[in-house]
Amino acid sequence: MTLYALLVGIDDYRAPVTPLGGCRNDIDAVGVLLGSRLPDGGFVPLRLTDGAATRAAVIDGFRHHLGRAASGDSALFWFSGHGSQAPVPAEFARFEPTGMLQTLVCADSRHDGVPDLHDKELAGLIGEITARGVHVVVVLDCCHADSGTRGPAPAHGTGALAVRGQPAFAGPLRAADPARVLPGGPGGGRDGAAAVRGTTAGGPDAAPHVLLAACHSDQYAVEVPTADGPRGLFSAALLEQLESLGLDATSRELMAGTRCRVEDGARGQVPVLSPAADAVVDRPFLGGGVRTARSPVTMRRRRDGWEIDAGACHGVPSGGPGDPALFAVYDSDPPLEVRVSRVLPDRSDVTPVGWTPDPHASYPMVLTGVPLPVGTVALDGGPGDGTGATSRLLAAALDTAGPGGGPSPHVRVADPATRARRLPDVRIRVPRTGTVRITAPDGRPLVPDAPCGTADEAARVAVDLEHIARWRRIKELHNPVSALPGAVAVEVVAAAGGEAVDARTRPPLRPGPDGAVRLGYRWTRRGWQEPEIFVRLRNTTDRQLYCVLLDLTDRFRIHPDLFTGDWIAPGYTASAAWGRAITLSLPPDRPLVPGARGTDWLKVLVSETPFSSAPFHLGRLGEPQPAEAVRGGRGGYHGVLDRLGLAALHRDAEPMRPETGDWTTAVLAVETHVPGA
Known part of the structure; x- marks a missing residue:
């Protein structure tokens, strides 16, 4: 099996199209990751950037590069650049209820009569490849919005997010244009809607392709600053999932985690997976024949030091000097750990901690310590902070919130240099004097406004900021180099009316295009009735694994009550909550009105060694942390996840030396809503 890839990234657009900043960076990262994960000869990329990414070159790349793929091979088209729209012609009107087509803006689009590349044309190009039995994956990190230009974010944004919006209105699609590559000519047939809608691209008998899109057709895709320069938020999030889960993860699994990351970074950008109901998205991302070279991680001697691959x-x-990444020799007791001293693109330099490795041996390694950076908060001020007094009060509170009156171990105020490199985790606005509003990076309020006019009130706000930072660390906890990606799946099953115990015969609900399972209240004669579900954990491997299931609520609570910890047998499906029905309800202070919604993130922690769920308790915002959570855990377990839970939620807890088994995580978002809006 060979992967042929067409990687297109365009930053340097010509006027009047506004340039972008992170598209080449996206494509570079894709090439590095795939080149390092696939065997020699198994990855054949064609990279088109800036002026080389003309409309003709992209079409030629499909036909003469991706066109080399044969049955059993895979083809990947990854586009980072501007997206736009155009009026739909009559022959395609039945495929487009909005009356608009989506387009990709190539490097020479809108110059010298060169048009955009329309989605119907893209469908035709894809159909030519899928018709030969090739597994085709399309990743589009561009905007499909009705309006907008790159630069300041839309009115609901903060100005920190750059938009890969449509630079101008695209011209109409005309089937008679000689340069067009429309599927099937005028009239189009079924294949006309494939590029965006996810239907078959090559005619009735052609296999479907997989589309991973940065956002809905009426939404913006944003760029974000990072330490390595600007990046597309969607591309960065998707690559994080590929690094974490591996290329054998399914497209559906990848999009579940990607959606969590994107929704944390931007408001109104929801990634979409198509065709969500087709089995093709449950195949490995790059096709069933892919065999990656990612596991196990190995340490070996090189020159005058040690490195891992x-x-x-x-x-x-x-990481950093005080919070490094740690690896240990697999199954060593006591743990033989190494500290990561330098991370390179394809390997890392490591330093043994308290032991001397054999220079002639190589060692299989597992990750045992994850750097947990301090959360950052941007003090943005506002109309009620004319003199900066409220911001200064809060900054002082964070500066003394730690043990012994030192700085908070969980949160720090983002300085100008930090804010230039990365988005803050949360922002603080002062809508009126003596009041603060805690928001997400894009300005979305996270909790109700809080008083902050005195030192005591500022100290309480600082506690809330620490709480949110700890919650986020657990939500984002993952192992990027595990040999167990996708080992245990979280499944949600709808409970039938009056059904109290899971009969285990009903299949699980399929997540939607954005990776979330959605469940609605039901109106009855007695009012709104909450949805009820069963939750299962399915071990997909041939080994016994220890699991804990965490429920992370949108009120910043974490509890493991659904499945507090046990072994799951190979190939077995375990029931959470002892197989009892679980009621999903909105918080009491959230009115049951059409459009009201809440989200739970069901996160399974998976390990080859047992660990305690106690360190992962986090009460509701404003509640004290249970004391038992810092005492080392139930049953005296000392797994890697015990250490990581203590580090994430209790930075001042005594560190421990864990057993050295492999571990991984998986997350499923479950949204509960009141229908009718």
Whole structure:
């Protein structure tokens, strides 16, 4: 099996199209990751950037590069650049209820009569490849919005997010244009809607392709600043999932985690997976024949030091002197650990901690310590902070919130240099004097406004900020170099009316295009009735694994009550909550009106060694942390996840030396809503 890839990234657009900043960076990262994960000769890329990414070159790349793929091979088209729209012609009107087509803006589009590349044309190009039995994956990190230009974010944004919006209105699609590559000519047939709608691209008998899109057709895709320069938020999030789960993860699994990351970074951008109901999205991302070279991680001697064969492209975090990434020799007791001293693109330099490796041996390694950076908060001020007094009060509170009156171990105020490199985790606005509003990076309020006119009130706000930072660390906890990606799946099953115990005969609900399972209240004669579900954990491997299921609520609570910890047998499906029906309801202070909604993130922690769920308790915002959570855990377990839970939620807890088994995580978002809006 060979993967043929057409990687297109355009930053340097010509006027009047506004340039972008992170598209080449996206494409570079894709090439590095795939090149390091696939065997020699198994990855054949064609990279088109800036002026080389003309309309003709992209079409030629499909036909003469991706066109080399044969049955059993895979083809990947990854586009980072501007997206736009155009009026739909009559012959395609039945496929487009909005009356608009989506387009990709190539480097020479809108110059010298060169048009955009329309979705119907893209469908035709894809159909030519899928018709030969090739597994085709399309990744589009561009905007499909009705209006907008790159630069300041839309009115609901903060100005920190750049938009890969449509630079101008695209011209109409005309089937008679000689340069067109319309599927089937005028009239189009079924294949006309494939590029965006996810239907078959090559006619009735052609296999469907997989589309991973950055956002809905009426939404914006944003760029975000990072330490390595600007990046598309969607591309960065998708690559994080590929690094974490591996290329054998399914497209559906990848999009579940990607959606969580994107929704944390931008408002109104929801990634879409198509065709969501087709089995093709439950195949491995790059096709069933892919065999990656990602596991196990190995340490070996090189020159005058030691290195592991995993680096930045595999997701190894760099950390710092006080909070490094740690690896240990697999199954060593006591743990033989090494500290990551430098992360390179394809490998990392490591330093043994308290032991001397044999220079002639190589060692299989597992990740045992994840750097947990301090959360950052941007003090943006506002109309009620004319003199900056409220911001200064809160900054002082964070500066003394730690043990012994030192700085908070969980949160710090983002300085100008930090804010230039990365988005803050939360923002603080002062809508009126003595009041603060805690928001997401895009300005979305996270909690109700809080008083902050005195030192005591500022200290309480600081506690809330620490709480949110701890919750986010657990939500984002993952192992980028695990040999167990996708080992245990979280499944949600709708309970039938009056059904109290899971009969285990009903199939699980399929997540939607954005990776979330959605469940609605039901109106009855007695009012709104909450949805009820069963939750299962399915071990997809041939080994016994220890699991804990966490429920992370949108009120910043974490509890493991649904499945507090046990072994799941190979190939077995375990029931959460002892198989009892679980009622999903909105918080009491959230009115049951059409459009009201809430989200739970069901996160399974999976390990080869047992660990305690106690360190993962986090009460509701404003509640004290249970004391038992910092005492080392139930049953005296000392797994890697015990250490990571204590580190994430209790930075001042005593560190421990864990057993050295492999571990991984998986998350499923479950949204509960009141229908009718």
